[in-house]
Amino acid sequence: MVVGSLREKCSAEEAQSRQRERLLDPLEWRKGCSLQRPEVDFSLATKKYQRSSAGKEFLPEEVRPPDICLETMDFLIDSVLDADDAQDGLDGLFAVTPSLPQIYSYLHDRCRAVRMDLHLQQPWSSRTQEFVTCHEYCLRFEALSRFLFSQRLKTTNAQRGDAGATPSDHYDERLGLQAISQTIDPLLAAYQQAREEGTPFENEPFVQRLVILLLLATSPDALPAHLAALDRRLVGHPLVREAIEATGHFLSGHYVRFLRFAASDLWASLVLVDLADLARVRLLWLRARAYHKAVGDRWPLKQLAKLLVCDAELLRHLLVTYKVEVVEEPEAEAVLPRKGAWEDHPLFCEFPQTAGPFASHAHLWRSHRLSVARRRDAVKGLMDPTEHGAEKKGMRQF
Amino acid sequence: MAGNGGFCRSFVELCDLNDGFELHKLLRTTTGTHPTEEDKKDSCDDDIAAAVVAAWSAGDTPEGLESALDALQKWSNRYLDRNAKVRWMLTPMLWLAARTRQLAVQLDGSDSRRYRERVVEGALVICCELLRLYSSLGQASQCAFVLTTVGNASKNNAFDAVKLPKSLLVTLYFLWGKHLVMAGSIEEAEDKLNRALAICPLKAARNRCQILRYLIPCRLRLGQYPTQGLLKRNDLQSLTGIVAATATGNVKRFSEELEKQEDTLICWGTYLVVEKLKIVAYRNLVRHVYEIQCELLEGAQKVKQDLAPFEQAFQWQDDCTPDETLCLLAHLIYIGAVRGYLSDVHRKVVFSKEMPFPPVSSWSTKA
Numbered sequence: 001m002v003v004g005s006l007r008e009k010c011s012a013e014e015a016q017s018r019q020r021e022r023l024l025d026p027l028e029w030r031k032g033c034s035l036q037r038p039e040v041d042f043s044l045a046t047k048k049y050q051r052s053s054a055g056k057e058f059l060p061e062e063v064r065p066p067d068i069c070l071e072t073m074d075f076l077i078d079s080v081l082d083a084d085d086a087q088d089g090l091d092g093l094f095a096v097t098p099s100l101p102q103i104y105s106y107l108h109d110r111c112r113a114v115r116m117d118l119h120l121q122q123p124w125s126s127r128t129q130e131f132v133t134c135h136e137y138c139l140r141f142e143a144l145s146r147f148l149f150s151q152r153l154k155t156t157n158a159q160r161g162d163a164g165a166t167p168s169d170h171y172d173e174r175l176g177l178q179a180i181s182q183t184i185d186p187l188l189a190a191y192q193q194a195r196e197e198g199t200p201f202e203n204e205p206f207v208q209r210l211v212i213l214l215l216l217a218t219s220p221d222a223l224p225a226h227l228a229a230l231d232r233r234l235v236g237h238p239l240v241r242e243a244i245e246a247t248g249h250f251l252s253g254h255y256v257r258f259l260r261f262a263a264s265d266l267w268a269s270l271v272l273v274d275l276a277d278l279a280r281v282r283l284l285w286l287r288a289r290a291y292h293k294a295v296g297d298r299w300p301l302k303q304l305a306k307l308l309v310c311d312a313e314l315l316r317h318l319l320v321t322y323k324v325e326v327v328e329e330p331e332a333e334a335v336l337p338r339k340g341a342w343e344d345h346p347l348f349c350e351f352p353q354t355a356g357p358f359a360s361h362a363h364l365w366r367s368h369r370l371s372v373a374r375r376r377d378a379v380k381g382l383m384d385p386t387e388h389g390a391e392k393k394g395m396r397q398f
Numbered sequence: 399m400a401g402n403g404g405f406c407r408s409f410v411e412l413c414d415l416n417d418g419f420e421l422h423k424l425l426r427t428t429t430g431t432h433p434t435e436e437d438k439k440d441s442c443d444d445d446i447a448a449a450v451v452a453a454w455s456a457g458d459t460p461e462g463l464e465s466a467l468d469a470l471q472k473w474s475n476r477y478l479d480r481n482a483k484v485r486w487m488l489t490p491m492l493w494l495a496a497r498t499r500q501l502a503v504q505l506d507g508s509d510s511r512r513y514r515e516r517v518v519e520g521a522l523v524i525c526c527e528l529l530r531l532y533s534s535l536g537q538a539s540q541c542a543f544v545l546t547t548v549g550n551a552s553k554n555n556a557f558d559a560v561k562l563p564k565s566l567l568v569t570l571y572f573l574w575g576k577h578l579v580m581a582g583s584i585e586e587a588e589d590k591l592n593r594a595l596a597i598c599p600l601k602a603a604r605n606r607c608q609i610l611r612y613l614i615p616c617r618l619r620l621g622q623y624p625t626q627g628l629l630k631r632n633d634l635q636s637l638t639g640i641v642a643a644t645a646t647g648n649v650k651r652f653s654e655e656l657e658k659q660e661d662t663l664i665c666w667g668t669y670l671v672v673e674k675l676k677i678v679a680y681r682n683l684v685r686h687v688y689e690i691q692c693e694l695l696e697g698a699q700k701v702k703q704d705l706a707p708f709e710q711a712f713q714w715q716d717d718c719t720p721d722e723t724l725c726l727l728a729h730l731i732y733i734g735a736v737r738g739y740l741s742d743v744h745r746k747v748v749f750s751k752e753m754p755f756p757p758v759s760s761w762s763t764k765a
Contacts (some may be wrong), residue, residue, distance in 0.1 A: 219539075221538070221539065221580075221581060221582075222538055222539060223670065224538070224579075224580035224667045224668075224669070224670055224671075225533060225537075225538035225580060225667065227664045227667070227669060227670075228664060228665060228666065228667040230664065232661050232665065235660065235661050235664050236661065241660070244660070244664065244669070247670070248669070248670060248673035248674075251670055251673070251674070252673055252674045252676060252677060252765070253677065253729050253733075253765070254676075254726070254729075255725065256721070256722045256725050257722075283725055286725065286728040286729055286732050287724065287725065287728045287740075289728065289731070289732055290724075290727065290728035290731045290732065290739055290740045291739060291740055291741060291742070292739045292740075292741060292748070297741060297742050297743050298742070298743055299742060303721060306721070307721045307722075307725070351732075
């Protein structure tokens with residue numbers, strides 16, 4: 001049984017070794033050092049992920065105990081996650097101002113190293129709060145990154161010339177989902193163990209909710225089996241119940257209710273952003289198909305925006321994408337094409353399977369004002385939905 | 399080559415010396431040869447050496463394969479149990495693993511048809527256990543590979559279902575149907591579960607109940623409603639409320655019953671299938687409103703009805719706003735549950751004169 005005894009974020013030996021071999025990350029450089037021969041700042045260095053290989057033995061002095069793992073995670077989130085924002089009061093901490101992709105790459109590796117240290121000390125480590133908290137941070141970080149780096153955000157911002165996430169090869173969605181999966185498995189196992197011992201962890205309902213939403217967004221086929229394996233006490237929790245009902249709404253075509261759920265809290269919005277766009281496109285498509293094409297029809301934009309749970313700008317973008325005319329007088333209305341003008345119209349082709357070239361990430365970015373500080377709050381769980389919020393809202397009130 | 403003093407002795411000596419390379423060479427000498435009398439007589443304190451000698455003696459036979467597997471498994475266990483200095487064990491492991499694979503391929507190729515016929519039942523038993531295992535591990539996606547193989551074997555007449563033991567068939571069809579229910583393939587699921595139910599003896603009440611748990615939601619989706627007696631006989635009264643609500647278009651009651659049964663349905667894995675029955679309930683609600691309006695209206699007005707009664711009905715039954723009602727009606731029109739069209743400007747829903755409400759089975763798979 002391994003009990004880690006390394007009481008630092010990174011051992012001096014490893015830091016010096018990486019300095020000699022020029023394997024330091026720029027976020028570990030000492031401020032003011034030569035860029036040609038960078039030197040390590042021991043207060044910034046964190047242990048790098050090392051792949052385990054057959055026969056490799058991990059010594060206790062190379063492994064951080066759970067409390068140091070949590071300290072490391074706190075440092076990564078409080079100091080590194082927002083290092084791309086020089087105005088965030090972190091002037092002077094790092095030798096460089098990294099880009100968001102560089103931050104992701106660094107954090108992805110260092111979080112994996114933390115999880116590795118915790119894994120090596122199982123089974124005892126998985127009973128600790130630190131184990132669970134570290135994995136929760138990792139999960140939120142990867143889920144947030146998945147949103148931040150989605151292709152469409154890059155495309156949108158690149159087209160608009162915004163500052164922000166730029167096209168990069170630092171994020172691979174497949175690897176990101178793999179990291180999420182590698183984080184979820186031990187976390188759920190720790191939750192189950194704690195429940196069986198009668199000491200459940202506080203955040204479990206939120207994480208279970210997040211897992212359900214992630215499955216809905218990425219592998220809906222796995223949902224029935226996953227739900228069937230849930231503990232019955234969890235199924236009855238308002239946060240989990242809401243997520244289950246939302247999956248039912250999407251899969252059965254009740255898109256209006258699904259959209260309202262998707263807009264109800266930050267994490268639902270981030271995880272379900274692609275499905276929400278798809279739901280909007282499908283609603284528009286369904287309503288267009290249900291109207292008699294000889295007549296043509298008009299929809300007030302205000303009404304449509306409320307139905308699709310989006311603001312006016314996003315709605316106009318959607319309508320332009322689908323070549324729906326908008327008249328401004330007497331009130332702004334969307335005008336469906338009449339018969340004779342609708343052959344090959346996008347609204348009358350096959351039932352949409354993807355949202356297509358429809359950007360809502362930028363909208364979401366603005367509407368939630370996912371500022372640098374909120375990024376930190378989100379990963380630390382300060383923006384998690386609460387049980388009481390879920391009870392108050394209830395699906396039926398919409 | 400059994401060096402001086404027999405194979406087993408040489409084996410033990412090389413293990414004590416941690417000489418993986420020489421041990422690999424020793425093992426290779428057993429390929430294509432027969433053990434000498436000295437090798438056979440050599441007393442084997444080492445169980446792995448004994449298993450290798452047994453495989454060597456048996457040659458390219460199923461017994462030889464079994465002994466080779468035994469040797470490989472024991473060697474692997476020994477490798478895992480040792481805490482230090484294990485690298486030397488890898489080279490012999492390469493030989494043991496390769497030998498086992500080669501034997502298996504060889505045996506599979508020779509006299510394969512007779513062999514296959516003999517083992518098909520065992521293979522199906524293993525398939526059933528694999529399906530159960532994957533379900534319990536939450537790896538439902540792996541079931542598809544197993545079922546595809548079984549399906550292909552069945553199509554290629556690799557086995558005749560009629561000749562297989564009924565207990566095996568019931569289990570296989572049930573697990574297959576259950577997987578299809580979870581995957582949302584309702585028609586195929588209904589077919590497999592029907593077969594399971596047809597073969598399952600009447601006295602196997604518990605098994606029949608399990609099959610019906612999945613079969614009834616499938617049948618409901620296809621517009622077939624079970625009788626009260628069937629539900630009662632099979633201890634499925636919990637579904638009575640949902641069945642009645644769906645049939646009568648009582649969306650409010652459907653939502654209440656679904657909430658009440660949510661835990662149970664999730665545990666069974668049928669929650670998402672049953673949830674989709676709500677669209678059938680909506681369709682029946684629309685039909686009731688349509689029929690009531692037809693009695694009050696005359697002539698062309700019967701098919702060109704105002705939206706207001708539908709909005710009121712949906713608001714009463716499911717707290718739907720007028721816009722939500724329109725979206726739900728649009729969805730029903732798209733999937734073919736209602737034939738007609740909408741007009742927001744004129745605030746009308748126009749129904750088809752012929753069969754405005756096609757039978758559920760004609761559109762349920764599109765829902």
